[in-house]
Amino acid sequence: MSEFLKVLNERTAAKHFDSATPISVQEIQELVSEACQAPSSFNIQHWRFIAVADERIRERLKDTTIAPNQERVANAPLIFLILGDLNAHKRLESILDDTVRVGLLAREVADMWSTIANGMYGCDPRLARDEAIRSGSLAATTLMFAAGNRGYVSCPIGFNPAQVMEILSVSDHCVPVMMLTVGRPAGRNNARRPRLPRPRGNRRGKVTDIMEIRKLNASGISAFQAFLDSPTGDTPLPYPEAILTDPTYSDSIEPAVNIEHRGFSNRLELA
Secondary structure: OOHHHHHHHHOOEOOOEOOOOOOOHHHHHHHHHHHOOOOOHHHOOOEEEEEEOOHHHHHHHHOOEOOOOOHHHHHOOEEEEEEEEOOHHHHHHHHHHHHHHOOOOOHHHHHHHHHHHHHHHHHOHHHHHHHHHHHHHHHHHHHHHHHHHOOOEEEEEOEOHHHHHHHHOOOOOEEEEEEEEEEOEOOOOOOOOOOOOOOEOOEOOOHHHOOOEEEEOHHHHHHHHHHHOOOOOOOOOOOHHHHHHOHHHEEEEOOOOOOHHHOOOOOEEOO
């Protein structure tokens, strides 16, 4: 088994942390740098991070959790708050300039990306928020694996966003995405709980129990092209996410399954 798969399969929501073993500032910065290798729309990189090592602040954050008395919040030597910057698209032009400078993107493509992204996120606050949360979530997940790779354990924590923003003085142009405890393990943490797909009777669970594969049909390809041809975002057609998820624009590829009756809405969308 590769080292990555080992980290992936052994990651669990840790309860017990060694509070006596701090994480150095250098290693915190390295963890954030590794988390920043996550993907993002147009390479906007919406993520921002707040690292909390102070015991008094961690104690205050314990009172913001959805489940009460989350001792792991106070006991973990480090808490990350991962944020999504709602204004991140405004800095895309400089990011694209760097990408063009190193020869990874043609200038005309960079200009088109900038126009499309600013049209999409500048004109639609809902979409801007959704994208900031998506990118922040990707960075948070990457951060968990980066921590696991260094021998740390972690746990994502449900929290009250308004309370956390007040305690940490978070700017109102950032949306809190995830609170993550990180530290060395102490005591016995839970083993990985069973994952979907679950066995059914005597047969093993199959991935097709929780997924279906779709491809764009002619209508979907036409709708997607129309979106690309309208870089200002003025097209009445849906955004790409809606094009991929609307059955009108895509066809199922066998084996197709009825996911809804099993209580899932997951789909793997392939364009």
